[in-house]
Amino acid sequence: MANAMLHQTVGTLQLHGSSGIHFQGGNNSVRLVPKGFKVEVGFCKRGICSSGEKKFSVIQASASQTSVFDPVLSPSNNGTHESLKKSNEAALILIRHGESLWNEKNLFTGCVDVPLTKKGVEEAIEAGKRISNIPVDMIFTSALIRAQMTAMLAMTQHRRKKVPIIMHNENEQARVWSQIHSEDTIKQSIPVIAAWQLNERMYGELQGLNKQETADRFGKEKVHEWRRSYDIPPPNGESLEMCAERAVAYFKDEIEPQLLSGKNVMIAAHGNSLRSIIMYLDKLTSQEVISLELSTGIPMLYIFKEGKFIRRGSPIAPTEAGVYAYTRKLAQYRQKLDEMLH
């Protein structure tokens, strides 16, 4: 009887590409293997197990697929979801890209892929200095060049001197051709994952239009409503609510599990995709988010602890004492860097 109970099917295990195994039973869907690990399906020792079940092995994925631990501060990765939530702590840095050529011209940009200006390059470098003592194990950017330039330029200033490497998992060949074959080199790398879900909100028929001329033509109030309201989309574009549907979903599905396992994450993205994420982190109402404005190239620090996001503002300078006193781990990391580099 006990056996019969044990073998009763209560749900299914599903493999979802690189995002791990999901248990699906009734109305529940739980990720059993965090992203950053991969699952190998094999058979029990002498062929098929007596029960005929396949054996799943969970192993840490190689750097070409996902992430790498920093030996300076390596989080523990065994434990249940609940115990991880309690024990692990991680830093989350959000950064809006530096000034782009269309920010400079005051044009609606949205999903148009415009690079940084010289000032934007300098802002990104300055942002990098501010966060140069904060651990970064993984970087997420949008698919747009202004966010990717910002992340890469900021990392040129990091004292740990790891190499940020863009992951190419778009197809099997790209994955295989970009593989790294040295464990040591992998340890000195930071995986950079580019995701369209973090792109700027799509501005529809406003893309390429001058903001001032649009306000003159449609009225200041209407344009402000398009730019800052939560649920009113610009003509044929995305409202902030629509942008949040993909950006916050991506954050919850792909980024939160990394933080939960103790990885320190940097996200380089855009004014509105980040506004939607901050709305989620800070639990802002649709009214409160209207007045949330992000400057270009200013990093914001959150500490993820016990399942909660604690906003720590923006580090002013790498030598600033306050920021590193926020948590013992940040202080220890900075101290380790000092020891390593002197």
Ligand SMILES: O=C(O)[C@@H](CO)OP(=O)(O)O
């Ligand atoms: O043009 C855009 O894509 C965004 C960000 O620059 O503009 P706004 O600040 O008006 O949302």
